[in-house]
Amino acid sequence: MTSTVTPPTNVDQKFRAAMSAFPSGVTMMTTAGPDGEPRGFAASSFCSVSLDPPLVLVCLAKTAQCHDAFIDNDQWSIQVAGAVHVDLVTRFATKGVDKFAGGEFVPDHRGVPVLVDAAVLIECEAHQRYDGGDHTILVAKVLDIDVDDRPALLYFQREFRHLDHFPMQGAF
Structure with missing residues (x-):
């Protein structure tokens, strides 16, 4: 009996390709640093966890x-x-640049910078933090939400996209 050794596949590349096939919204998460200066990052890894x-x-x-x-x-x-x-968002995803240049951010009542023309603004506080491999999973309790009528930005196949607002026929 002969056995065939299959060379290892590059799981990292396949994982990235698979994740790029999943369309997602784009968020910018902000806080104030210990010096009071604004801090933030861009993330497409955002989702709801619980209603209550x-x-x-x-x-x-x-x-x-x-x-x-x-x-x-x-x-x-x-x-x-x-x-x-x-x-x-591109600036928020880039290291070593002023992430807050080019956007109209103001401090909220807690001193946290908020984008005045965001499609959705979620005021939140830390609920839990978990180890997630090379990431930290930040679970936040929602305190308040402001929803605007602006179309949201999407990320799909490593490109920014937007919806044309044409619902599929017969969907749900």
Whole structure:
């Protein structure tokens, strides 16, 4: 009996390709650093967790420059990016740049920077933090939400997209 040894596949590349086939919204999560300066990052890894209590989660790379700020500060804000925010989201996803340049951010009543023209603004606070491999899973309790009529930005197949608002016939 002969056995065939199959060479290992590059799971990392396949994983990235598989995740890029899943369309998602784009968020920017913000907080204030210990010096009071705004900190933030872009994330497509955002989802609802619970309705009672209202919980959402976002995954933050442990290598992100703002990682410690989200560990040290329990007051956060999540902005769902609008279709007009491609440049801003790109900046939020880039290391070593002023992430808050080019967007109109103001501090909320807690001192957390919020984007005034976000499609959705979620005021939240830390509920739990979990180890998630090379990421920290941030679970947040929702305190308040402001929903605008602006079309949201999507990320699909490694490109930004937007919906044309044409629902599929017969869907649900």
